[in-house]
Amino acid sequence: MDGRKSVSESSLNVAQPVLQARDVSVQFGGVQALSDVSVSVRAGEICGLIGPNGAGKSTFLNAVTRLASYGTGTIMLDGTPIEGAKVRDMIGLGVARTFQNLGIYASMTVLENVMLGGHHQFGGRFAQTIFNPMSSGARERAARVKAMTVLEEMGMADVANTIAGALPYPLQKRMEIARALAAEPKILLLDEPAGGLTHGEVHEFGELVDKVRRSRNLSILLIEHHMGLVMGLCDRIFVFHLGRNLAEGKPEEIKSNEAVISAYLGRAA
Amino acid sequence: MSDGSRSRLVKFGLFAAAAVLLPLLLPGYALQQVCIAIAYAIAIMGLNLLMGFGGQICLAQGALFGVGAYVTAILNSDYGIHPIATLPMSATATALVGLVVGLPALRLQGLQLAIVTFGIAAAFPQLLLKMGGITGGVSGLPIDGLEAPTWVPVSPELWLYVVSQCCAGIAALLVTLMLFGDVGRALRAQRDNAQIAEALGVNLTKTRLWAFAGSSALAGLGGGVFAIITGFISPESFLAILSINIVIGSIVGGVTSVVGAFLGGLFMVFVPTWASDINLSLGNLIYGLALILIMMVARNGVTGFIEKWLSTILRRTADNTASVKETREELT
Numbered sequence: 001m002d003g004r005k006s007v008s009e010s011s012l013n014v015a016q017p018v019l020q021a022r023d024v025s026v027q028f029g030g031v032q033a034l035s036d037v038s039v040s041v042r043a044g045e046i047c048g049l050i051g052p053n054g055a056g057k058s059t060f061l062n063a064v065t066r067l068a069s070y071g072t073g074t075i076m077l078d079g080t081p082i083e084g085a086k087v088r089d090m091i092g093l094g095v096a097r098t099f100q101n102l103g104i105y106a107s108m109t110v111l112e113n114v115m116l117g118g119h120h121q122f123g124g125r126f127a128q129t130i131f132n133p134m135s136s137g138a139r140e141r142a143a144r145v146k147a148m149t150v151l152e153e154m155g156m157a158d159v160a161n162t163i164a165g166a167l168p169y170p171l172q173k174r175m176e177i178a179r180a181l182a183a184e185p186k187i188l189l190l191d192e193p194a195g196g197l198t199h200g201e202v203h204e205f206g207e208l209v210d211k212v213r214r215s216r217n218l219s220i221l222l223i224e225h226h227m228g229l230v231m232g233l234c235d236r237i238f239v240f241h242l243g244r245n246l247a248e249g250k251p252e253e254i255k256s257n258e259a260v261i262s263a264y265l266g267r268a269a
Numbered sequence: 270m271s272d273g274s275r276s277r278l279v280k281f282g283l284f285a286a287a288a289v290l291l292p293l294l295l296p297g298y299a300l301q302q303v304c305i306a307i308a309y310a311i312a313i314m315g316l317n318l319l320m321g322f323g324g325q326i327c328l329a330q331g332a333l334f335g336v337g338a339y340v341t342a343i344l345n346s347d348y349g350i351h352p353i354a355t356l357p358m359s360a361t362a363t364a365l366v367g368l369v370v371g372l373p374a375l376r377l378q379g380l381q382l383a384i385v386t387f388g389i390a391a392a393f394p395q396l397l398l399k400m401g402g403i404t405g406g407v408s409g410l411p412i413d414g415l416e417a418p419t420w421v422p423v424s425p426e427l428w429l430y431v432v433s434q435c436c437a438g439i440a441a442l443l444v445t446l447m448l449f450g451d452v453g454r455a456l457r458a459q460r461d462n463a464q465i466a467e468a469l470g471v472n473l474t475k476t477r478l479w480a481f482a483g484s485s486a487l488a489g490l491g492g493g494v495f496a497i498i499t500g501f502i503s504p505e506s507f508l509a510i511l512s513i514n515i516v517i518g519s520i521v522g523g524v525t526s527v528v529g530a531f532l533g534g535l536f537m538v539f540v541p542t543w544a545s546d547i548n549l550s551l552g553n554l555i556y557g558l559a560l561i562l563i564m565m566v567a568r569n570g571v572t573g574f575i576e577k578w579l580s581t582i583l584r585r586t587a588d589n590t591a592s593v594k595e596t597r598e599e600l601t
């Protein structure tokens with residue numbers, strides 16, 4: 001318990017974090033998926049979120065995107081609590097995410113998928129499509145340019161018009177990140193983005209994420225089981241275990257943390 | 270030019286040629302039947318928007334079609350408004366009714382929604398009878414016949430055909446605008462996975478209600494055109510089975526295709542008649558078998574079938590020209 005207290009204090013010392021979750025608890029029926037967890041990510045920081053299967057990592061992302069409602073605690077974006085926001089408001093508030101089991105539209109093209117990331121910015125104007133088609137055409141073009149720019153940055157421009165379902169799994173995952181980037185978020189939540197990558201690809205993927213983040217001073221919260229990637233990429237790491245904070249710190253600190261080693265790293269390694 | 274856009278162009282060319290040739294080839298009565306098919310096609314386009322792109326089932330499209338027909342008839346016979354001038358009002362009024370029909374869709378999905386909307390379709394003819402004061406009850410309502418303006422030297426039948434084709438053209442344009450770009454993507458996104466769509470900022474309530482309104486507006490427009498073509502309407506034209514037939518027309522044509530909507534309309538009007546022409550006592554049996562056969566052969570509707578067939582042919586000719594070129598290069 002003492003450890004958790006120092007976690008909160010250390011995050012209060014710095015300038016206001018982009019994302020700050022304090023004492024968040026989530027319950028599914030009788031299952032206590034999260035108990036009083038706290039996480040904070042500062043501007044431009046990339047934080048890892050690790051822990052054994054079922055530790056509650058994905059549930060935490062769901063709480064931040066309001067797909068899972070939390071009973072107690074508070075989550076703040078730039079110091080503003082998100083409790084009043086709906087699921088669909090979150091992307092407009094600057095939170096974009098990917099899903100652990102792919103949240104793509106397999107029957108749409110890659111470009112269409114990525115353009116959906118810009119929906120909150122360019123879209124949603126139904127009447128305009130009929131009563132002012134010129135203006136909705138202009139918005140459509142702007143959304144397309146934005147999506148193509150992101151696809152180029154992600155090295156996927158050549159598959160823009162491919163049906164997403166026809167892409168290999170790793171590219172589908174990358175496309176989902178492109179879609180999240182097209183939303184121009186303040187913070188990007190990635191749920192096991194390197195799943196299905198080979199060893200060499202993981203390294204390349206890490207460099208891509210780092211490049212993307214530096215070029216837009218983006219904050220990232222990364223869930224990943226691939227320890228090499230997490231340790232190499234992250235500024236700080238949060239460890240969950242059985243729905244609770246187990247540890248928090250720099251990669252070296254986490255690597256040598258006894259509790260983490262016995263609960264997680266010992267087994268993973 | 271890509272394969273897809275070329276086959277789309279070929280399809281559209283065929284369609285335009287058929288639209289121009291039909292009135293030259295068909296006798297007056299058959300042309301009127303084609304006009305009715307076009308009126309149904311307009312309602313099918315609406316349903317395609319809602320069902321094909323929005324993934325919402327609506328078994329009340331025939332009732333909404335009836336609402337549009339009655340709005341046109343009432344405005345014309347009670348208020349003396351020119352039949353064509355009533356059409357925008359029919360579409361608007363039906364869109365509003367459709368919004369109300371769409372409200373249950375916010376809570377119900379799939380089969381439950383099908384039952385609720387079918388309830389509306391089942392109640393509609395009786396409701397018309399009960400509201401005899403405005404609807405004329407069993408005796409129905411007449412609509413003024415259309416006369417071609419003096420500067421258009423065509424027969425009344427041909428003029429009706431031109432008017433209904435123009436309305437269908439407007440409907441097709443509206444559907445295309447509504448499905449173009451972001452709105453179409455949002456519709457498909459909420460259909461394929463509502464939770465992810467919501468996480469992407471799609472307003473599910475607004476999107477679904479909007480789809481219902483748009484679909485209903487087209488049902489209303491189709492109904493108005495139907496009233497003008499037939500010159501007389503009564504509750505009998507809008508029995509519950511009409512809603513089912515519109516769904517069948519939509520699926521037979523291909524739920525995501527504008528051209529398919531026309532094929533669906535033609536199917537609705539002509540196939541039952543042909544079936545009973547073949548053998549009067551076995552008409553329903555033949556019609557039923559025809560339906561089964563079409564679904565077995567063309568699972569994505571007739572347009573899906575034609576598209577596949579066209580793209581195979583195009584690819585084969587492309588392959589042939591390529592191989593001819595290769596052999597020539599080898600020879601030189």
Ligand SMILES: Nc1ncnc2c1ncn2[C@@H]1O[C@H](COP(=O)(O)OP(=O)(O)OP(=O)(O)O)[C@@H](O)[C@H]1O
Nearest residue numbers: 028031033051052053054055056057058059060100
């Ligand atoms: N929608 C749900 N309904 C019921 N229980 C759930 C739900 N989502 C998650 N859980 C439970 O909450 C706990 C935490 O699950 P979660 O998916 O957050 O774990 P995780 O850390 O992401 O694990 P993994 O590494 O396997 O992805 C698990 O016990 C899981 O069974």
Ligand SMILES: [Mg+2]
Nearest residue numbers: 057058059100
């Ligand atoms: Mg998970």
